[in-house]
Amino acid sequence: MKKVSVNDLKVGMFVHEICGSWMDHPFWKTSFMLESHKDLLTLQKSNIREVWIDPAKGRDVSQVNASHQNLAESSEVLVEMEAEEISSTPSVPRKATFFDELDRARRIHVRSRGVVNSLLAECRMGLPPNLEEAEGLVEEISNSVLRNSDALVSLLHHKPRSSYPYLHAVSVSALMVALAKQMDFDASMLRRAGLAGLLLDAGMALIPPEIVHKQGQLTDEEFATIKTHALLGRDLLFRSGVTDELVLDVCLHHHERADGLGYPDQLHGEMISVxxxxxxxxxVYDAVTSERTYHKGWAPNYAIRKMADWQKGQFDRTAFHAFVRSVGLYPSGTLVRLKSGRLGTVIEQNDRSLLSPVVKVIFSIKQNARIEPVLVDLGKTDDSILGAEDPKKWALEDMAV
Ligand SMILES: [Fe+2]
Ligand SMILES: [Fe+2]
Structure with missing residues (x-):
């Protein structure tokens, strides 16, 4: 048994005994598994200051500290988030397991190619895009994300460079739905957000391809041309019969930044719609994690950390925190090093803790060799994540989901 301060308690610990009078807390038993963030907060807000935990029946303190140390190294902002908000708001539970959803997500992935490519081709030729088809695709994306967002989102993370334009649209759509779900949008708002994600870069189809696909640095003039895609896209959608203000607004203003340094209208914080x-x-998340001619795709965890550092100036705080809750601190597809000396790919997020996802263990550092893959639920073991690893360093690029 270990005596710990209530401030060091974490979901997943087994409370053996509460130190103090029964009148000081609302729990009807003093020995229980701490399963929800609500119970954790209740304990922390009560008059109880310490409890005994049983590490044999639940998570241990050291395990939590290791994870926090790693977080502290990664970003102060994330530590603050983990402490303040994330732990108090559990993610939305999943309706299907990752592997159940994966086949359906693969079919959407394949189907999206035709739908989005013809949509972009129509835009390029000045024809009104087939919105019914786009809405049908968004419906499928939304349903998949509602069942299990990790499957489609992690599948879309890996895109060959040549498929970027259409997969970027599908990926942003899926991320928007996942974020809208996290922010408690209703079903109709969820689909509108998904359609907005699918169409936000429609104006790029009107930018000369030699600028869009240019290798190397853009000139100021070329960059100014790229920036016109926001307004061009909004006008194109409007002319094509899109009347939903939400979709038009996201298309026009997805490059605005909270510090007023975005475009095309240099809107500031509150002026930018949610x-x-x-x-x-x-x-931004999908762009920086994708492999482009001029940019090496960042690992998902690295992208989250970088964006957390930019958060104050560029992104809405509430939306960014919800985004981290929806994709995870170690998003699915991240290669992680475990305390047990093994490496694994994050498969599925844990609804209760951002630090304890399900990991597919694939490599032993001690043996310096691949091992028979095994699924480990970090929420239910002593093992924990020490940090993210570069798949190239271990020649494990092929071991993604
Ligand atoms: Fe984009
Ligand atoms: Fe854009």
Whole structure:
């Protein structure tokens, strides 16, 4: 048994005994598994200051500290978030397991190619895009994300460079739905956010391809041309019969930044709608984690950390925190090093703790060799994540989901 301060308690610990009078807390038994953040907060707000935990029946303190140390190294902002908000708001529970959803997500992935490519081609030729088809695709994306967001989102993380334009649209759409779900949007708002994500870069189809696909640095003039895609896209959608203000607004304002340094209208913080702010986050996350001619795709965890550091100036705080809750601190697809000396790929987020996802263990550092893959639920073991690893360093690029 270990005596710990209530401030060091974490979900997943087994409370053996509460130190203090029964009148000081609302629990009807003193020995129980701490399963929800609500119970954790109740304990922390009560007059109880210490409890005995049983590490044999639940998480241990050292395990939590290791994770926090790693977080502290990664970003002060994330530590603050973990402490303040994330732990108090559990993620939305999943309706299907990752592996159950994966096949359906693969079919959406394949189907999206035709739908989005013809949509972009129509835009390029000045024809009104087939919105019914786009809405049908968004419906499928939304349903998949509602069942299990990790499957489609992690599948879309890996895109060959040549598929970027259409997969970027599908990926931003899926991220928007996941974020809208996290922010408690109702079903109709969820689909509108998904459609906005799918169409936000429609204006890029009108930018000369030699600028869009240019290798190397853009000139100031070329960059100014790229920036016109926001307004061009909004006008194109409007002319094509899109009347939903939310979709038009996200298309026009997804490059606005809270510090007023975005474009095209240099809007500041509060002036940017919550939907446009959500679009900005999903668009940037997908862009920086994708492999482009001029940019090496960042690992998902690295992207989250970098964006956390930019958060204050660029992104809406509430939307960014919700985004981290929806994709995770170690988003699915991240290669992580475990305390047990093994490496694994994050498969599925844990609804109760951002630090304890389900990991597919694939490599032993001690043996310096791949091992028979095994699924480990970090919420139910003593093992924990020490940090993210570069798949290239271990020649494990092929071991993604
Ligand atoms: Fe854009
Ligand atoms: Fe974009």
């Amino acid at each position: 939907h446009a702010a959500m679009g900005a986050i999903c668009d």
